[in-house]
Amino acid sequence: MAPSITETVTTTAVDQASNGIAKLNLRQDKPTESTKKDQGPSYPYYFPYSDVNEKFPPTELFDHVDPGTRADPKKPNLLGPGTKTNDISPYIGTEITGVQISQLSNAGLDELALFAAQRKLLVFRDQDFKDLNPDRQIEIARYFGPIQKHPTSGNVKGYPEFHVVYRDAEHDKFRDYLGGDRANKTSWHSDISYEKQPPSATFFFILDQPPSGGDTLFASQVEAYNRLSPKFQKRLEGLRAVHSAVAQADHSRNRGGPVRREPIETEEHPVVRKHPVTGEKALYVNQGFTRRIVGYKVEESENLLKFLWDHIAKGSDFQVRANYKPGTVVVWDNRVTVHSATDDYAKAERRHAVRLTPQAEVPIAA
DSSP states (O other): OOGOOOOOOOTTGGGTTTOOTTTTOOOOOOOOOOOOOEEEEGGGGOOOOOTTOOOOOOOOOOOOOOGGGGGGGGGGTTTTTTEEEEEEESSSSSESSSOOOOOHHHHHHHHHHHHHHSSSSEEESSOGGGOOOOOOOOHHTTTTTTBBBOOOOOOOOOTTOOOEEEEEETTTGGGGGTTTTSSOOOOBTTTTSSSSSOSEEEEEEEEOOOSSSSOEEEEHHHHHHHTTTHHHHHHHTOEEEEEEEEHHHHHHHHHHHHOSSOOEEEEEEESSSEEETTTOOOOOOTTTTTEEEESHHHHHHHHHHHHHHHHHHOGGGGEEEOOEEEEEEHHHEEEEEEEEEESSSSSSSEEEEEEEEEBBOEEEEE
């Protein structure tokens, strides 16, 4: 579900997705159980589109005010009488039923931003989000900040805001990105952390999922920081790290995919950042995009980052596994979490989802 593991698929016979399919006709009728032939994705409109000639300008800095700062702490619009919640773990993750994201007022969206910051990960069930038209989906996500247009992943023709995750029997280059004969494909990361203004509340909605597997692992970077000794925490505070998009761009080029925006490396991101709404401190390094500690020699940087990555990866007591059902929409706060897809389903199975990634403030040092 993330840049490091997303398929960049060129258009195929499913070009109805890019040849003027009506915006409201997002879904196709699925075959009956007696029909053996696979009729393709349930939502062909969102089949990934890649154009190597598509180019974006460099991302510009912008002023940002987090919607969570405006929220009523009691969250009456989000967590009303008909809403049910179930915390997945004490540190991260809440499952929510009985409320539609699409029906929330601005006040309700403010409360969603606050709740996502507090719980790090929200798993909304039984949503109509996937059946809204693309303009409405983008409108909701854009409430949280300008949506990043991904430089290399498949998107939707005419809607570069969509980051499409797609894999089936014919499109299975998923394993190529990490390279080599890795024993597992777990890759903890925070989305597009190389941006000068990385994302906050991020929307991910499922369209097709395998019968089992295809979950996403999430970890709390707040609790990862809290587990460190006070002296080690102090050692990390004030450090800055380089986050790079270069490997991602090179991988896309090498396989004939697009590089819509030249890759950047950002050196200003703090190793420990402070959330602008909750004030919580969180680690802000990830295996996917963090390359080195600024001012450290190579061996020093590698040693420290390897410790932090191992600490995060082994922290099963501050990790959760989000599973998907029809109508699931997952919202997580990229500032205080890392996540990884799981490569645990059959090659022939289809997994199709879409991400909308609003950008937020320049990271604040703790």
